[in-house]
Amino acid sequence: MVTAPTTLRDIARACGVSVSTVSRALANNPAIAKKTRETIQAIAKELDYRPNAQARALKSSRTDAIGxxxxxxxxPFFSAMAAAIEDEANQAGYATIITSSGENTPKITEAIEALRARQVDGIIAVPHAKSVEMLEHVARSTPLLFIDRYIHGSNIPAVVSNSAPGIKAALEALASRGHKKIGYLAGPQTTSTGLERLKDFQRFCEELGLEQIIHHGGYLHEEGFTGTQKLLEQHPTALIAGDSMMTFGALEALYRENVDIGKQIALVGFDDFVFMRIQPAPVSIIDQNVEEMGRTALRNLVASFAGKSPPEGAVVQTRFIARESIEFSP
Amino acid sequence: MVTAPTTLRDIARACGVSVSTVSRALANNPAIAKKTRETIQAIAKELDYRPNAQARALKSSRTDAIGxxxxxxxxPFFSAMAAAIEDEANQAGYATIITSSGENTPKITEAIEALRARQVDGIIAVPHAKSVEMLEHVARSTPLLFIDRYIHGSNIPAVVSNSAPGIKAALEALASRGHKKIGYLAGPQTTSTGLERLKDFQRFCEELGLEQIIHHGGYLHEEGFTGTQKLLEQHPTALIAGDSMMTFGALEALYRENVDIGKQIALVGFDDFVFMRIQPAPVSIIDQNVEEMGRTALRNLVASFAGKSPPEGAVVQTRFIARESIEFSP
Incomplete structure (x- = not known):
C-alpha cells in the first residue's frame, strides 16, 4: 500500500501547532521553546517525515506571504472576509499582508504594486473595473485571484457569490405573505454584484408577478438612507436592500420615519452580521457566506502555487434567512 | 536659515502618492508608469531631495513591514483599529502583516513568533496577561508596543485610553436627568481596561451619590445579554455597558425583554460604531477614539526605529456622546 508522504501540515495537525512553528522546530530554531522543539521533532520522526528536497528548493524562492x-x-463584510482569509492562511503557514484600496477612491493599483514589491506568493483582491488592464498585467507574473466581484471581459478567476437562490427565496417568502409591491435598493451597475443582483431581482419579481420599484443607489450607507426615503413615497409593503451598507441605511431611514419594521413594512437585507439581529425586529437576510468565500479563495490560491496554472475561481451560493422583519401580511 | 532636508515623505505629499511609490520611482523601477516616474523625479529635484546614504544603509537592514x-x-473595535494602523503605515511606507491571536483562546505567542520569523521592523499587539514573559523577551530584540491594554507589572509601553473623562461625563448626564440607581456591566478583571473602567465607575458613582449595581461579565456579547437580564431584576433606571460587545448584548436583551430604550431605561455603551446609531433610539456612547489610538501607535512605533530607545506609549482620552438612549427622566 502506498501512502502519501507526511507533510509539515500533517505534523502541525498532530501537534496542534501552526505549520510555521513545525517548520522552525525542525530547523532547530531557538525561537521555539526547547521542549516544544523536541516534542515536534519526536512526532515528526514517528510520522516518518522526510523533507522533500525539491519542495524545499521550490519553497525557498517563496516568501510564504500572501497579499x-x-x-x-x-x-464589516470586508473585515469578516479578511478574518477568514487570515485564519485560513495562518493554518496553511502563510502570513497575510493586508492593504486597503479605499472605499470611494480606488487606490488598488498602488496597493497591488506595493504587494508585488514585497514579492508575495500570490494576491487576493476585490477588483475595481477601471484597473482591469493593470490587473491583467499583474496576473501574468503573480498568482491573482479576485474575490467578491469579477470583472466583465477579464478572464482573471474570481470567487464570487451567486445571488439568485437567496433573492428568489426572499421574494417567494414575501409573495407567500401577500406582498405585491416590492422596493429594491440596487447597488452600483459598474460592479458584477450590483448588476447581477438587480437582474435576479427583476427576473424573480416577474416570475412571481410582483410589482417592482427600483432605486439606483450605490454601496454606501447614505444611499440606502436616501433611497429608502424615496422608495417609501411610492408605498411598497416590502423593501430589499442590495448590500449590507445599504441595509444599515434602510434601517436608519425606517427608524427616523417611524415606520414599524415587521409590522408596517417588511425588510430584507444582505449579509448576516450580528448587528442585523440586534434590532427590535431582527432583519431577514440574504447571506453570501463571506467566511466560506474567504476560505475558498485562500485555499484555491495556495493550491495554485504548486502547479503552474492560475488559481481556480468558485461560486458560493447565497441563502435566505427569514426573521421577524418579514413576519406580517400587508 | 537651516531647513530640514527633504524626505521621501515630503515628496510623497507633494505628489499625492505613497512613500513606496516615490521610493520606487526614484529607483527608476519600471513597476511605476514612466510618466509618473518622471513627474516624481522632477518634483524630487525641485524639492532638492538628496538621498541620505546613512539612512539608506540603515534602512536596507529593514523589511519595511510592521506586524x-x-x-x-x-x-469591530479591532477592525477599526487595524484599519487606522494599516492606513497610517501605508502613508509611512510600511506594509502591515496582520495576525489574529484568537478572541477566547489566546494564540498570541504563536502570532508574535511568526511575525519575528518574518523580521518585521516592529510589532503592535493587544497583549494578554498570561504571555507577559514571552512578550518581555520579544521586546528586548524587536520594537514592541502594546495597544488597548497594558500589562500590570510590565514596562512595555502601551497606547491606551483613559476611561475616566467619558465615564464621569456619562454618570453626570444620568444624574442630571434624575437617575439614582445605575447598573454596570463590568469587563474581565484580568485586563487593565476591565479593571480601570470598573474603578472609575465606582469612584464617580460615589462622588455623585449614585447607587451602583455591578454585574461581572466579560468582553463577550453573550455576557452583555445575560448580565443585562440579571441587572434588570434589580430595577436600575440606567445601564452602562463596559465595552462594545457587551453593549450589543445589552441592546439585544432589552429588545427581547421589551424594555423601551430611552423611555423606560437609559443605555450607555462603549465605542462609537455606526451600528450604535442605527437603532430606534441611537445609543449614547463612551468613545475611546480607536482611530486616534491606532494612528498614534503606528507613529510612535515608526519614530522608535530611528533611535535606539523603545517606542513611546500614549494615553488617549475618552469622551461621552449623549444620544436619545438617555433622553428621559425616570
Whole structure:
C-alpha cells in the first residue's frame, strides 16, 4: 500500500501547532521553546517525515506571504472576509499582508504594486473595473485571484457569490405573505454584484408577478438612507436592500420615519452580521457566506502555487434567512 | 536659515502618492508608469531631495513591514483599529502583516513568533496577561508596543485610553436627568481596561451619590445579554455597558425583554460604531477614539526605529456622546 508522504501540515495537525512553528522546530530554531522543539521533532520522526528536497528548493524562492486587497476594513463584510482569509492562511503557514484600496477612491493599483514589491506568493483582491488592464498585467507574473466581484471581459478567476437562490427565496417568502409591491435598493451597475443582483431581482419579481420599484443607489450607507426615503413615497409593503451598507441605511431611514419594521413594512437585507439581529425586529437576510468565500479563495490560491496554472475561481451560493422583519401580511 | 532636508515623505505629499511609490520611482523601477516616474523625479529635484546614504544603509537592514496582533478582526473595535494602523503605515511606507491571536483562546505567542520569523521592523499587539514573559523577551530584540491594554507589572509601553473623562461625563448626564440607581456591566478583571473602567465607575458613582449595581461579565456579547437580564431584576433606571460587545448584548436583551430604550431605561455603551446609531433610539456612547489610538501607535512605533530607545506609549482620552438612549427622566 502506498501512502502519501507526511507533510509539515500533517505534523502541525498532530501537534496542534501552526505549520510555521513545525517548520522552525525542525530547523532547530531557538525561537521555539526547547521542549516544544523536541516534542515536534519526536512526532515528526514517528510520522516518518522526510523533507522533500525539491519542495524545499521550490519553497525557498517563496516568501510564504500572501497579499490581500480590500476596499476597507471598516466595512464589516470586508473585515469578516479578511478574518477568514487570515485564519485560513495562518493554518496553511502563510502570513497575510493586508492593504486597503479605499472605499470611494480606488487606490488598488498602488496597493497591488506595493504587494508585488514585497514579492508575495500570490494576491487576493476585490477588483475595481477601471484597473482591469493593470490587473491583467499583474496576473501574468503573480498568482491573482479576485474575490467578491469579477470583472466583465477579464478572464482573471474570481470567487464570487451567486445571488439568485437567496433573492428568489426572499421574494417567494414575501409573495407567500401577500406582498405585491416590492422596493429594491440596487447597488452600483459598474460592479458584477450590483448588476447581477438587480437582474435576479427583476427576473424573480416577474416570475412571481410582483410589482417592482427600483432605486439606483450605490454601496454606501447614505444611499440606502436616501433611497429608502424615496422608495417609501411610492408605498411598497416590502423593501430589499442590495448590500449590507445599504441595509444599515434602510434601517436608519425606517427608524427616523417611524415606520414599524415587521409590522408596517417588511425588510430584507444582505449579509448576516450580528448587528442585523440586534434590532427590535431582527432583519431577514440574504447571506453570501463571506467566511466560506474567504476560505475558498485562500485555499484555491495556495493550491495554485504548486502547479503552474492560475488559481481556480468558485461560486458560493447565497441563502435566505427569514426573521421577524418579514413576519406580517400587508 | 537651516531647513530640514527633504524626505521621501515630503515628496510623497507633494505628489499625492505613497512613500513606496516615490521610493520606487526614484529607483527608476519600471513597476511605476514612466510618466509618473518622471513627474516624481522632477518634483524630487525641485524639492532638492538628496538621498541620505546613512539612512539608506540603515534602512536596507529593514523589511519595511510592521506586524499587528489583534484578538479578532470580526470585533469591530479591532477592525477599526487595524484599519487606522494599516492606513497610517501605508502613508509611512510600511506594509502591515496582520495576525489574529484568537478572541477566547489566546494564540498570541504563536502570532508574535511568526511575525519575528518574518523580521518585521516592529510589532503592535493587544497583549494578554498570561504571555507577559514571552512578550518581555520579544521586546528586548524587536520594537514592541502594546495597544488597548497594558500589562500590570510590565514596562512595555502601551497606547491606551483613559476611561475616566467619558465615564464621569456619562454618570453626570444620568444624574442630571434624575437617575439614582445605575447598573454596570463590568469587563474581565484580568485586563487593565476591565479593571480601570470598573474603578472609575465606582469612584464617580460615589462622588455623585449614585447607587451602583455591578454585574461581572466579560468582553463577550453573550455576557452583555445575560448580565443585562440579571441587572434588570434589580430595577436600575440606567445601564452602562463596559465595552462594545457587551453593549450589543445589552441592546439585544432589552429588545427581547421589551424594555423601551430611552423611555423606560437609559443605555450607555462603549465605542462609537455606526451600528450604535442605527437603532430606534441611537445609543449614547463612551468613545475611546480607536482611530486616534491606532494612528498614534503606528507613529510612535515608526519614530522608535530611528533611535535606539523603545517606542513611546500614549494615553488617549475618552469622551461621552449623549444620544436619545438617555433622553428621559425616570
Amino acid at each position: 490581500l486587497v480590500v476596499p476597507s476594513l471598516i466595512n | 499587528l496582533v489583534v484578538p479578532s478582526l470580526i470585533n
